[in-house]
Amino acid sequence: MPRQNCCVRGGPSRAAWALTVLYGALVAVLLVGLPAPAALAGPSSSWEFAKVGLSGALYPSLMLNIAKMKLEMQHNDDELGDPNGLFGVSVVAPRAGAKAVVELVSTSPLVNPGRAEVVLARKGKKYMVYPFLTYADAILLNHQPIPTTMTARLWLDGVAQGERTARVVIASVNDCVHSFDDDDDYYDTDWLYAAYVNENHPAVQQILREALATGEVSSFSGYQADARGVRKQVKAVWQALRRRGIRYSSINRPSAKPEGVGVQHVRLLAEALATRQANCVEGSCLLASVFYKIGLDTSLVSLPEHMLVAVNLDPKGRQPLYLETTMLDDGSFEEAAESGGEQVAQALEQARKAAARKKAGKSTDDDDEEAVNFISIREMRQAGVLPIPDPGAGRAPWSPAK
Template sequence: MRPLATAPHWRPSRLLAVAGALALASAAGVAHAFDWQVEVTPAGELFPALQLSQSPRPRAGGFGDGDGLVSVSLRGSDLPRHLRLRIDTPGLRRPVVLEADVEAGAHRVDLHPRLEWDMAWLRTLDATREQPLRLSLEADGVTRTHRVDVRVHALFDAPYYVREGRDRVDLGWAFAGYVDPRDPVVDEILADARRADAGFDRGSDLHRVAAIWAALERRGVAYDAGDPALSRGPVVWSQRVRLPAAVWRDRRANCIDSSVLIAAVLERLGMRALIVLVPGHAFVGYRDRDRAEYFETTLLGARHGRAAADPAANFAAARAAGGARWRRVAARLDGRHGPDYALIDIGTARAYGIIPLGAGERASRHPSEATPAPAGSSRQRGLP
């Protein structure tokens, strides 16, 4: 099963760039003339969810372990030997500082800073916010600054596809970032399922999924038919994904909300969770050694006539509808029909370093936690 897309090795046209020619005098009085360019992709937009879902990793051919969404490039025939870049903007835990020792004779240097977002601040952000990204570059004791105006998106704003000119970047793997098996809501769901079903931990995978479904319905979580789309191109496609705490509090979930929440519980149980994206919709499933099962989450909390929701009947109907939908769309889940069709294997996403949004925050509180693997893709070919 080979990946169909990788984590964003951005090759965009100049989506947002600020360039300037600098002549910096060293202590010895030697002038270093070079151009520097700042790029913020995609399209001058900052999506914290996209950054938080990727583990830090060194980038080949440059300095820093950033994800390439913010980069600074220097070009010139006489580059300074030492650089110190500092970046700040509201919402960061601390300003970014990146230092680089440049090889003698280098004509190009690429800096890839990693922004460290403050999760508490992000949770208060309920809309896209325009704000300055302030950069300072120090070389040979001389500092020059730039200000780049960017748009910072809320944590629930999940970009899943970018198209700029001839470039296409499939970001559907980022939905795996919202699948957080260590979220406190997952603990509550499992506690309720175990209270109601003494045989929960001894049951089959299908038995446990049914118990999870029943726990959600006992909570009163029901399908919300609202349109989650936030942007449908022409450059960026994104949609709202409610975080588990919001789903649990409001007792409502659209198709992607419920899919990522159920997938989080399945991952916590060690099951191979899957999310399927189709035009305007998502549904959830899992795969074991012998078979795959899929569930249509629009039936969560459904009422039949005037009768109250029947979890067992709803689950049976969701299983039948999910299987039928899978059979209709499976042929298009080949990686060539983005951004409308995709299969996201959560386990594969983890293997390639796609981490839950809250993982970095937890790691900062508990540094002994293992560092995630290098980032990559969760899109897979050939999963039945």
């Protein structure tokens, strides 16, 4: 720098040259006392809003129940904050022990602001930080997709690092996520169907009154009756729903279906009864709601691409009864029980063969689809998976059968 200053056309005086040299030396001394540019405090570009729900979608029924099931998807030492989080930022630690604060806000009032305060232990290591999010109660009343903008803000050692935004779709509460991929892991969330079983819905009491009117039983006493008596109670409920004219409907298209997410639209009880339509999931949830209400041990049986309802005819579970609920409109109770039993037996045999092939190292890609899941309503309630509130429950559109 001094050499450049003295090369002025015409040449400076000796005094001016000496002053310039002295100034340059002083600047050099001051610069030595300053930290290197990389260590200066200020915004960092080494972070991203890297995890945005399930491929840009937020599913209310899943988000409100995932913590109760304690999946703890974020379990590595480089994943910090909410262990069940699905929204997070990636950040490179500027130093060992750096303190990071991540805040997350949404333009929708359905999503409350979230926050996480963590320590980034190793310098240069990339971490994922997931804020703890909560949701407004009204999110359970949402039945259509709502676009929103999520904004993530980051502070490192108290210095603001800017913000990142992402577009997100808040899906309908009717969208039931039964499986999804998260990074390299696959999660089976069939248990979420239990949230669509609603034993406390006022329509259940109406159905029980109609079941008594069939004459099959004079009361619902649960397991105070023997297996034969329990079977009659189950049949009475079946007959009552048959009289309502419940028809099979294959509608199951969700409001949001990104890649890597298995999701299905499930009608709540009031809608299924009001429209007199139900697919295999909705029919199973409807029957399970009534069976569980009268104290029977009830399960949803998730088969490959299908669902049945199971009820134990004795309290020890030695006499399970399986019902094919899509036969409500064109089959007798006995035919539905026979079909259900045959399907479960066949599915269990296929699952057994698939497990044997896997053990022998001869499994195929299709073998992973052969699983049979029994979703116990009692166990799910104990785990904290509760019925989704039904906005149609108070309006009684589910009028009695004529």
